[in-house]
Amino acid sequence: MAFGRSSRKKRPVEPVTLKILVAGGFGVGKTTLVGAVSEIRPLRTEESLSEAGRPVDDLAGVEAKTTTTVAMDFGRITLREDLVLYLFGTPGQDRFWFLWDELAQGALGAVVLADTRRLEDCFAAVDYFERRAIPFTVAVNCFEGADKFPTETVQAALDLDPEVPVLMCDARDRGSVRDVLVTVVEDAVTRENRVREPAAT
Numbered sequence: 001m002a003f004g005r006s007s008r009k010k011r012p013v014e015p016v017t018l019k020i021l022v023a024g025g026f027g028v029g030k031t032t033l034v035g036a037v038s039e040i041r042p043l044r045t046e047e048s049l050s051e052a053g054r055p056v057d058d059l060a061g062v063e064a065k066t067t068t069t070v071a072m073d074f075g076r077i078t079l080r081e082d083l084v085l086y087l088f089g090t091p092g093q094d095r096f097w098f099l100w101d102e103l104a105q106g107a108l109g110a111v112v113l114a115d116t117r118r119l120e121d122c123f124a125a126v127d128y129f130e131r132r133a134i135p136f137t138v139a140v141n142c143f144e145g146a147d148k149f150p151t152e153t154v155q156a157a158l159d160l161d162p163e164v165p166v167l168m169c170d171a172r173d174r175g176s177v178r179d180v181l182v183t184v185v186e187d188a189v190t191r192e193n194r195v196r197e198p199a200a201t
Helices: 030-037 092-102 117-133 151-159 174-196
Strands: 017-026 043-048 066-081 082-089 109-114 134-140 166-169
Touching: 017 030, 017 117, 017 174, 030 066, 030 082, 030 109, 030 174, 043 092, 066 174, 082 174, 109 117, 109 174, 117 134, 117 151, 117 166, 134 174, 151 166, 166 174
Parallel strands: 017 082, 017 109, 109 134, 134 166
Antiparallel strands: 043 066, 066 082
């Protein structure tokens, strides 16, 4: 039996795995975003909000929220045969920020999820990634009933550098979230390549 090129089996591709953080304020939709796009059952560390926590957690604008992430959310998505993203959702409350440094280790980039009704809640995440030079994309979660603003307005309100991507998204929609993640990867890789380019002489 003759074996031509067409009969050769393709070697399995060993995918590149990248770590992406999903950050933002309390109740902005991080758990929803990870769950919408993950191809595995997401790992969640949610606990019920207690009466004891209500004086600590600002529930303005998210009064109906009954649970909160206390450690992280974890999910996985295959963007291409050779590219897999591991998603780590960070807790949003101030008292859990000590976990961020550990979660951020080895991250290629991040999504900062924003809600235009509580835009100030994502300032801390923006500051965190700027100080650590971790590339990030701002994704505005378009909640029903929330005012919609041009991306330029959001960029100005958050005082972002012009090169920081700002996108509108629906954290419940897999396609919308996937578009955000593709932007995060492309932006992070572009910045990394720019840093590696030899300085012009």
